[in-house]
Amino acid sequence: FGRQRVEIACKDHGLQSNLQPQQGESLPISQVSLIQKDSPRHFADVFKTKGNGEVEGDKSNSPQEFDLSHVCYLCKKGVEAIIDDDVTKCFSAEELGSWNLLTRTSMRYQYLSIRLTVLWSLGFLFRYFVLLPVRTFTLVVAIGYMIMSASFLGYLPESKFKAGLSRYCLLTVYTLASRAFSASLTFHNLENRAKGGGICVANHTTPVDVIFLSSDNCYAYIGQKHTGFVGFIERLMSRSGSDHIWFDRSEMRDRQKVTNRLKAHVEDATKFPMLIFPEGTCINNTSVMMFKKAALKSGCDLPVAMKYDPRFCDPFWNSSQDSFVRYLIKIMTSWSVVCDIWYLPPEHQKEGKIVTPLCLTGSWRDGGGPNHEVKRWRRCSDIRQQSKGRDCKPRRPCGLTMGWTVEEDDRKKFVSRKGTGRIQQTTERRLANSSEGDVVVDGQNSCISLKTTTSKYEVIGADCLVSLVTEDHSNVIL
């Protein structure tokens, strides 16, 4: 941002900007992230050019301006580091490097030039009066088509023909719906696509990413039974031949019932793979939170990684800030939705052994995809470190920093940091404070105690908690 302003200022005064490309900029894109905005090198660039492009008596170009806004930025980052912690960092919307002409992504909107304002107004008019109506119309068409095809398919008898036709219809419906957001989706590694049965786990940034995933492959969904329009859609989906699991509120409380139903579905290879978002809530597209354990109990897991390009829209739904309708309007008046989706190789749970866990980290910031070899679990802070391009060395076993409760409705807990554990004092005290079902790790003793039973389990290997195997190898808990 500073560099751009220097260039604008120099151009305004007819000077040559002597911005030599620094060493950092000739590096391949995967390493540019190392030159961070708040590094001394960045400031050195600014000051070097200021020295060359000096204009007499021009207050608006004085270094003072750069000084103060940079100091403010550094100060804010510093205090954020003091007050924030890793979990809340996942929940504020991503900030962009350069403005993409959407006011909502500009944290420091100020009047820069008449040209920019004109451009922005043109963009505004185009987005709200051309794009929005077209997209709404497409969405209505998609929903209408879904209603028609679902009703039609409901009348057909169960047969292979019906299955084939319903698959075709579903894919069409979802492709249409994703066009309503002008979604430009790129799917990588199609050979790893889910075929039947099993669980697909994906990271969650927006509530509509279900639509994007479903436009390529059919999935079964699991969710709460709603009333009204959403409930109508749910019933419709169940009618069109695919088996979804919709729960009553009362059923949700009975955890065992949930697990059984899930297991029954997953083990049936003729059914669609079950789509699950184990993070439990929407994350802001910069990092991946630790997965919740309920998601990963069953046999085969197929990770799917999604990464949005933040320049075209801000897909993150901050549900404390926006209602769903407002969020939909925001998404439908963005430029478009550009998303890369990687299908990662499936993970199988080995009998009686430690399962290598899933991790959807990778070089998010570098623009590349997640690494295809399965990585070990990282702590949330490590995931963020890795995403900044820094390498983390694996630590000694039992480096777990997050414990998590078994409650399904953990979203609130994550936001208010209740659901996360810390390495604190002694195991006993934490056991006393934890609720039933918690997994408590003591860094020194290398043992795990489950509150619900009195047996102890051993952690085998792993630098972070992966899974636990009971002594008789009958139960694997992640």
Next chain:
Amino acid sequence: MGSRTSIPLNDEELSSLCEETKFSHSQLRDLYGRFLELSKDGEFIKRSDMIRLSDLKSNPLGSRIVDAFFKDSCSDDESMDFTQFVKAAAVFKPQRKHTSESALNSADSKLRFIFNIYDLDGDEIISQDEMLSLLKMMVGTSVDAEKLSQIADRAVLDGDDDKDGVIGFEDFKKAVSHIDASKLISIRVLD
């Protein structure tokens, strides 16, 4: 983890703290959780506890920020308790339209925080030396000393409104009036 340690303040103190800082109860609880993480003994945060944070280490102004954090809020400059921590954090709360001038998160207090970062010796003025040392911290050794001192002199000259050779708090406020500093110095999560 399901355990919520309660804040060691009684109801009266808690509500007066809420009044003063405009934080809600749940925000105070979150801040208390953070306070416990930072402090070693659960009672005070020492300067050394804060500097340990890795994000601050990589921040060129890390130590100055910690100094500024400690400066106004506590008497002995070495440790702060929870109330002082909350009051210091309150400075960064985003402003609402009806924030009064005397509130903790007013534009004045925010600018004062930034001013304290510049002002090393606490004498309420930014001299050329202080500006130079700040620039040195931000830039490292990449720019040569002469150019840096030129920039520093220039900056003090430009900012010095009442022409007394140094930048006082009023000059500073005038100098930043053209950028929306109070928006820059707000942390959204505290809203």
